[in-house]
Amino acid sequence: MNKIFLLIIFLLVKSIYIPLNKRKSKYYWKIKFDNYIPLISIFVIPYLGFYIYIVTTIILLWNSKYINNYFIIYIISYILACLFWYFVPNGVKRPKIYKKDIFSKLTAYVHKYDDDTNGFPSAHIFATLICSYFLALTFPQYLILIWSVNFFICISTVLVKQHYVLDILGGIITFWLSIMIGGLFLGF
Structure with a gap:
């Protein structure tokens, strides 16, 4: 299949997130453990670094056998997640941020412009796992770096209060379901 065609489909499917993110959440799946996770605003850096990770992954995989x-x-993964977000609109209630340092201001900006919807499953989690999985296959000599970046992006989702712990689990499940479904069609 043509990688340009797949890139276009990839961008179209990702764009479905935008209207789904403007809907009102009905469900909030906060568990008691979430109360013990502090807001650590410096983790907004890996949280936003996620977008760079996606672009970098595409660039690094572009001429590899794994890009398609x-x-x-x-x-x-996005189709599975969008179906869930559509039929089970859920989100994350965000805390008020009082600190005025640059990281707190940036976190407040993220909270303001990224509505509190589409929490479960976490797109940050399943997308980061997909990027890391294919980067690890392509560049096994960089496993420690790849999975370290993965770890910091994933942990950032709860440390900047964009997700609950269960959203991480949902992202992991979405990743594995996508790999299993893809394996049926792609034979891996």
């Missing part, structure tokens, strides 16, 4: 599989798995 990457796009297909990513598309499957």
